[in-house]
Amino acid sequence: MKINVVTNILDANNRIANENRAFFDEKKVFVINLMSSPGAGKTSLVEKTIIALRQRLRIGVIEGDIQDSYDAERIAQLDIPVVQINTGGACHLDGNMIKETFPSFDFDNLDLLITENVGNLVCPAEFKIGENAKIMILSTPEGADKPAKYPLMFAESSVLLINKMDLAPYVDFDLEKARHDALAINPKLEIFEISCKAQTGLDKWLDWLTQAIETFRKTAGKG
Amino acid sequence: MHELSLIQSLLTIIEAQAEKEKFTRVNQVALSCGRLSAVEPSALAFAFKTLAQFGICADAELKLTILPMKIHCFTCNREFIDEDADPTSCPHCRGDQVVVTEGWQELQLLELDVD
Ligand SMILES: Nc1nc2c(ncn2[C@@H]2O[C@H](COP(=O)(O)OP(=O)(O)O)[C@@H](O)[C@H]2O)c(=O)[nH]1
Numbered sequence: 528m529k530i531n532v533v534t535n536i537l538d539a540n541n542r543i544a545n546e547n548r549a550f551f552d553e554k555k556v557f558v559i560n561l562m563s564s565p566g567a568g569k570t571s572l573v574e575k576t577i578i579a580l581r582q583r584l585r586i587g588v589i590e591g592d593i594q595d596s597y598d599a600e601r602i603a604q605l606d607i608p609v610v611q612i613n614t615g616g617a618c619h620l621d622g623n624m625i626k627e628t629f630p631s632f633d634f635d636n637l638d639l640l641i642t643e644n645v646g647n648l649v650c651p652a653e654f655k656i657g658e659n660a661k662i663m664i665l666s667t668p669e670g671a672d673k674p675a676k677y678p679l680m681f682a683e684s685s686v687l688l689i690n691k692m693d694l695a696p697y698v699d700f701d702l703e704k705a706r707h708d709a710l711a712i713n714p715k716l717e718i719f720e721i722s723c724k725a726q727t728g729l730d731k732w733l734d735w736l737t738q739a740i741e742t743f744r745k746t747a748g749k750g
Numbered sequence: 751m752h753e754l755s756l757i758q759s760l761l762t763i764i765e766a767q768a769e770k771e772k773f774t775r776v777n778q779v780a781l782s783c784g785r786l787s788a789v790e791p792s793a794l795a796f797a798f799k800t801l802a803q804f805g806i807c808a809d810a811e812l813k814l815t816i817l818p819m820k821i822h823c824f825t826c827n828r829e830f831i832d833e834d835a836d837p838t839s840c841p842h843c844r845g846d847q848v849v850v851t852e853g854w855q856e857l858q859l860l861e862l863d864v865d
């Protein structure tokens with residue numbers, strides 16, 4: 528006997544992610560889901576973003592990167608509320624893991640929640656967590672062939688940060704190819720070239736982020 | 751790597767169906783996903799074999815249909831369906847003014863063959 532049961536396998540996760548999102552909306556907290564390969568510069572970007580915006584915004588961080596157990600400590604040194612998620616070896620964060628951190632934050636006193644996903648260019652792209660925007664980092668030593676090889680994350684993201692631009696000349700990074708391929712996959716992608724080390728290009732990213740938060744607050748009813 | 755969690759969700763869905771529809775044995779599980787989704791077919795098959803071995807899906811065959819990706823080429827102004835091409839250039843004219851229009855479909859359970 529054949530039975531027709533068309534069901535999205537990710538429905539259970541999507542449902543929890545949507546609940547998270549409704550909760551964040553109610554609390555007027557803008558949430559970003561930061562994804563990249565291990566070592567591309569996620570924690571560095573989180574640090575730079577906190578340092579630049581902490582006077583204007585109340586920021587919290589979720590650390591999901593199992594590659595580097597010092598990440599949460601790095602953020603805690605900045606005196607910012609941070610929760611480390613132990614994914615138990617899982618290759619991605621999912622909606623439920625995010626939900627479990629809720630008791631650890633005071634969301635009434637938070638404007639921006641930055642979630643550093645597990646260092647992995649594949650799996651995190653498939654699991655929504657309730658974010659407003661997915662932000663991905665590609666670092667120049669990884670090479671410009673990554674959009675063509677791992678298209679899903681490029682398709683899902685709102686912003687692509689090309690980090691370690693200071694190293695681009697030494698690693699023969701083909702910036703034009705990276706830009707071209709990423710845009711073929713996702714024409715709406717915003718691309719910014721940055722170096723967390725040399726502190727270049729970060730202004731454009733920070734402008735994008737503050738603008739996105741402002742727009743979010745208007746639409747979420749906080750003026 | 752996340753194929754294990756996908757299969758876990760799948761088995762939960764099937765078990766709920768089994769209770770509702772009163773079947774005790776699954777012969778075939780038909781799934782589909784887009785070519786560009788992050789599902790690795792061999793990892794999915796392995797996860798299924800491992801996790802399904804003691805339940806009602808123990809003898810079930812997993813049938814995965816991969817939906818093609820579609821590329822629109824602005825040079826030849828046509829839409830291409832191609833299963834193997836690099837999604838960033840036109841598989842026909844090699845033009846690089848292209849945009850991927852389809853192929854991201856998430857993993858779906860389509861049909862169960864049961865007794
Ligand atoms: N040269 C260079 N190194 C960087 C840059 N950004 C980060 N790094 C270094 O790359 C390594 C990994 O960075 P980290 O932020 O921990 O990456 P994560 O694993 O994605 O969180 C660290 O040694 C950083 O100092 C950059 O813009 N240029």
Ligand SMILES: [Mg+2]
Binds near residue numbers: 569595598
């Ligand atoms: Mg990190």
Ligand SMILES: [Zn+2]
Binds near residue numbers: 842
């Ligand atoms: Zn063409």
